[in-house]
Amino acid sequence: MVINSKSSLQETLEIAKNEGKTIGLVPTMGALHEGHLSLINFAYSHCDIVVVSIFVNPTQFNNSSDLEKYPRNVIKDAEFLKAHNEKTIVFTPEVEDIYDDKVEAESFEFGNFVNHMEGEFRTGHFDGVGSVLKRLFDIIKPHKAFFGEKDYQQLRVVKKLVEITEQDVDIIGCPTSRNEFGLAQSSRNFRLSEAELKEAELIYEALMKAKHMFGKNSIESIENEVEQMFKSNPHFDLEYFSIVKENDLIPTKTKDSNYNYRAFIAAFLGEVRLIDNMALN
Numbered sequence: 001m002v003i004n005s006k007s008s009l010q011e012t013l014e015i016a017k018n019e020g021k022t023i024g025l026v027p028t029m030g031a032l033h034e035g036h037l038s039l040i041n042f043a044y045s046h047c048d049i050v051v052v053s054i055f056v057n058p059t060q061f062n063n064s065s066d067l068e069k070y071p072r073n074v075i076k077d078a079e080f081l082k083a084h085n086e087k088t089i090v091f092t093p094e095v096e097d098i099y100d101d102k103v104e105a106e107s108f109e110f111g112n113f114v115n116h117m118e119g120e121f122r123t124g125h126f127d128g129v130g131s132v133l134k135r136l137f138d139i140i141k142p143h144k145a146f147f148g149e150k151d152y153q154q155l156r157v158v159k160k161l162v163e164i165t166e167q168d169v170d171i172i173g174c175p176t177s178r179n180e181f182g183l184a185q186s187s188r189n190f191r192l193s194e195a196e197l198k199e200a201e202l203i204y205e206a207l208m209k210a211k212h213m214f215g216k217n218s219i220e221s222i223e224n225e226v227e228q229m230f231k232s233n234p235h236f237d238l239e240y241f242s243i244v245k246e247n248d249l250i251p252t253k254t255k256d257s258n259y260n261y262r263a264f265i266a267a268f269l270g271e272v273r274l275i276d277n278m279a280l281n
Contacts, residue, residue: 002078002090006097006139012089013049013140021048025142025169027133029070030054032077035148035177035185037084042174043146044085051140052081053091055098059105060128066273069191091140098135105131108164112248113156117264118275121239129154130161137167145169150176150184152262152277153249176276178204184276191272199235200269206230207278210243210263214280219243219253222263230267237268243280 003009013023024047026039036052043050054077061067074092081088095103105127113119114126137145147155152173159171177185182204183197192200206226213222223241230238242251246260255261264277 001088002092004092004094006091006093009051009089009091009140013051016049022144023047023140023142024050025136025140025145026050026052027136027145027147028052028054029056029187030072030074030077031070031187031190032080033185033187033189034179035150038177038185039146039148039174040081040084040088042172043144046144046146046172049087049089050085051089051091051142053093053136053140054078055091055093055132055136057098057128057132058095058103059099059131060125062122062124070187093139097139098132106134108161110157110160110164112250113153113160116244116249116251117240117242117266118153121266126154126157129157133158133161134165134167137162137165137169142169144172146172146174148176149173150186150276153264156249182208184274186274188272188274192269196235196269196272199233200274202229202233202236203265203267203274203276206241206265207263207276210241211278211280214243214255214261219255226265235269239266239268239273241265246279 024043026043028036040050054074056070056072058067078090081090107127108130110126119126147158155173162169162171181201183200206229210222210226226241230236242264243261244251246262261280262277263280266275
């Protein structure tokens with residue numbers, strides 16, 4: 001079922017809620033792939049009804065060219081979802097449904113979660129993410145919302161958003177969906193050629209190298225090893241590689257057995273920017 005009107009969506013969901021059904025939300029920007037299906041399946045294991053929103057959010061792009069090139073095909077996406085599960089509700093709002101007549105991001109105090117990595121290299125990105133999700137949560141009022149750990153920094157930001165706004169929704173993280181070679185499923189992969197998809201496996205290889213080295217090697221030596229892997233590949237431009245404590249997402253050079261650590265990476269393969277992360281211990 002595809003619903004364009006927020007009032008129609010709210011009427012449909014109100015009936016379901018009155019019947020005691022649990023509503024789950026999987027927010028997307030379209031260009032759907034197997035990774036989205038894994039999120040939807042995860043949502044169905046927790047909820048009676050799943051809403052998949054498809055909305056390319058203009059306020060979370062700090063690069064207008066990236067916004068213009070972002071793949072869009074709502075009809076194809078809706079057919080993809082219908083083939084997977086006909087019960088899924090697809091919500092495809094227009095910009096004015098989300099932002100009324102003022103298309104701009106709110107400012108949120110996300111603290112350390114946005115000071116590094118994506119927050120450092122994509123100014124204003126997380127304010128844009130927070131702005132659209134705050135509105136989607138208000139419109140849909142889901143009981144639970146599901147996000148992939150591929151965007152782990154975003155996942156932590158969304159949990160902080162709900163704390164700030166006091167919206168009544170449980171935020172649930174889902175394992176990263178990967179192809180058979182380890183590459184994280186991403187809408188940006190659609191912009192890669194077959195040869196580039198093969199090259200992109202270097203990202204997963206670098207994360208696995210970091211995980212393998214983490215127990216016996218210093219963080220500095222791990223960073224040097226990963227940086228060398230990318231310097232040896234002329235097709236890649238490494239933007240950052242950071243090892244952080246999961247509790248604060250602040251890059252660190254020291255290890256403490258009392259904390260969990262995670263490696264984050266962002267790199268350009270040609271004009272396409274790819275990100276990924278992995279738990280290390």
